[in-house]
Amino acid sequence: MDIFSETYNIFIDLDEKFISIVFLSLYISLLATISASILSIYLSSFLVLKNFIGKNIILLIVNSLMSLPPVVVGLILYIIFSYSGVLGFLEILYTPTIMILAQIIIVMPIIISLSYASLLNKYIDLSEYLDSINTSNTKKIYTIIRECRFELLIIIVTGLGRALSEVGAVIIVGGNIANMTRVMTTSIVLETSRGELALALSLGITLISLAIIINLLIYIIKNRYL
Amino acid sequence: MNKIICLKDINYFCNNKLIISNISLNIYQDKITALRGPNGAGKTTLLKLMHGLLEPSSGYIIRNYTNISRASMIFQNPIFLNSSVYSNLEHALFCINIDKNKRKGIITSLLNKYSLQYLSDKHIRLLSGGELQLVSLLRSLVIQPKIIFYDEPTNNLDRYNTDFIKDIIKSMIDEKKQIILVSHDDKFVSELDCCNIYLKEGSIEE
Numbered sequence: 107m108d109i110f111s112e113t114y115n116i117f118i119d120l121d122e123k124f125i126s127i128v129f130l131s132l133y134i135s136l137l138a139t140i141s142a143s144i145l146s147i148y149l150s151s152f153l154v155l156k157n158f159i160g161k162n163i164i165l166l167i168v169n170s171l172m173s174l175p176p177v178v179v180g181l182i183l184y185i186i187f188s189y190s191g192v193l194g195f196l197e198i199l200y201t202p203t204i205m206i207l208a209q210i211i212i213v214m215p216i217i218i219s220l221s222y223a224s225l226l227n228k229y230i231d232l233s234e235y236l237d238s239i240n241t242s243n244t245k246k247i248y249t250i251i252r253e254c255r256f257e258l259l260i261i262i263v264t265g266l267g268r269a270l271s272e273v274g275a276v277i278i279v280g281g282n283i284a285n286m287t288r289v290m291t292t293s294i295v296l297e298t299s300r301g302e303l304a305l306a307l308s309l310g311i312t313l314i315s316l317a318i319i320i321n322l323l324i325y326i327i328k329n330r331y332l
Numbered sequence: 333m334n335k336i337i338c339l340k341d342i343n344y345f346c347n348n349k350l351i352i353s354n355i356s357l358n359i360y361q362d363k364i365t366a367l368r369g370p371n372g373a374g375k376t377t378l379l380k381l382m383h384g385l386l387e388p389s390s391g392y393i394i395r396n397y398t399n400i401s402r403a404s405m406i407f408q409n410p411i412f413l414n415s416s417v418y419s420n421l422e423h424a425l426f427c428i429n430i431d432k433n434k435r436k437g438i439i440t441s442l443l444n445k446y447s448l449q450y451l452s453d454k455h456i457r458l459l460s461g462g463e464l465q466l467v468s469l470l471r472s473l474v475i476q477p478k479i480i481f482y483d484e485p486t487n488n489l490d491r492y493n494t495d496f497i498k499d500i501i502k503s504m505i506d507e508k509k510q511i512i513l514v515s516h517d518d519k520f521v522s523e524l525d526c527c528n529i530y531l532k533e534g535s536i537e538e
Contacts, residue, residue, distance in 0.1 A: 232386060232411055235411055236427070241427035249413070
């Protein structure tokens with residue numbers, strides 16, 4: 107059987123191995139993106155509202171971290187969480203937990219940086235009005251987040267795309283263990299090296315499909331609400 | 333007459349440029365105060381200083397109303413939330429901690445009072461310039477302020493809307509609300525019984 111027929115069969119038979127890899131990928135990336143989004147939007151709001159010494163340095167660092175190489179994140183986490191590492195006693199190396207943590211670290215700078223720009227523009231527009239009725243900082247944050255909700259959704263979806271396509275960090279900290287830490291990207295690396303091209307190709311097609319769906323979502327949101 | 337705002341030796345610099353120069357004046361209760369003068373005279377800056385949106389570079393301002401009543405500001409170019417008129421009015425009440433179950437009643441009675449119910453469900457994006465000015469005024473009134481700082485009430489308005497806003501201002505005076513406005517519409521100001529303060533190049537013109 108040629109690769110394409112095998113790939114076709116994997117999709118038609120809903121191959122158990124294939125499905126479990128896809129679901130684990132989605133679980134890890136969704137959880138990482140949701141956690142990163144909550145933390146990042148909170149931090150961005152704080153940065154928008156507060157002026158303090160060193161704020162520009164923080165923003166510069168965050169912007170620089172947008173291009174942080176995932177393998178470096180994986181390496182640093184490996185050193186920290188390996189059995190001889192500072193936090194080795196937590197025993198989370200080679201578990202989905204540390205893969206989620208790695209993806210949070212990779213995705214957060216992107217969401218902070220983009221949401222900061224979006225929230226700041228809205229705050230500049232609304233700040234005089236909000237100050238004029240003497241509203242609290244919590245309500246100011248609520249207002250600007252609500253006003254930017256569609257832009258923020260696009261940013262979150264962008265972060266999800268980054269998390270799903272990430273391979274360098276999760277392969278180091280997850281170890282690519284079958285049925286436990288093997289996700290789509292790490293499986294493609296492994297199955298390609300083993301010559302199991304049909305499974306690699308079906309996972310590749312799934313990843314591309316997810317990327318198209320994500321971009322379609324962004325397109326719909328942009329056209330309908332912005 | 334009671335002084336509600338007292339300004340003493342106020343100077344205000346913006347980007348090292350003197351915008352307000354050594355102004356001392358008192359604003360008295362139960363009298364509309366109109367800040368008048370040519371463009372760039374510092375009227376809007378002085379209004380914002382009076383409200384508290386800007387802090388003076390030197391001098392001091394005493395506001396004798398802050399503990400007992402609420403102030404609101406109506407901007408020359410107001411910015412709204414990207415939603416319906418009702419949502420914008422509700423948001424103003426949300427900002428001043430009015431219970432959710434009381435908001436609808438307050439908004440409905442305000443819209444009924446000025447026969448503007450038709451605006452309620454309209455989206456801000458679909459309103460004309462005149463309607464936006466009205467919504468800005470409504471958003472200011474919905475929080476039931478005692479003092480209203482009003483920047484250019486007749487900006488971009490036709491005769492009909494100018495008269496309509498003038499009538500609303502007159503009804504506000506009847507309700508004992510204090511109004512401090514900025515305008516260079518001489519006809520509009522002359523039709524209201526105002527205490528005029530003329531500004532020129534950041535100073536009060538004698």
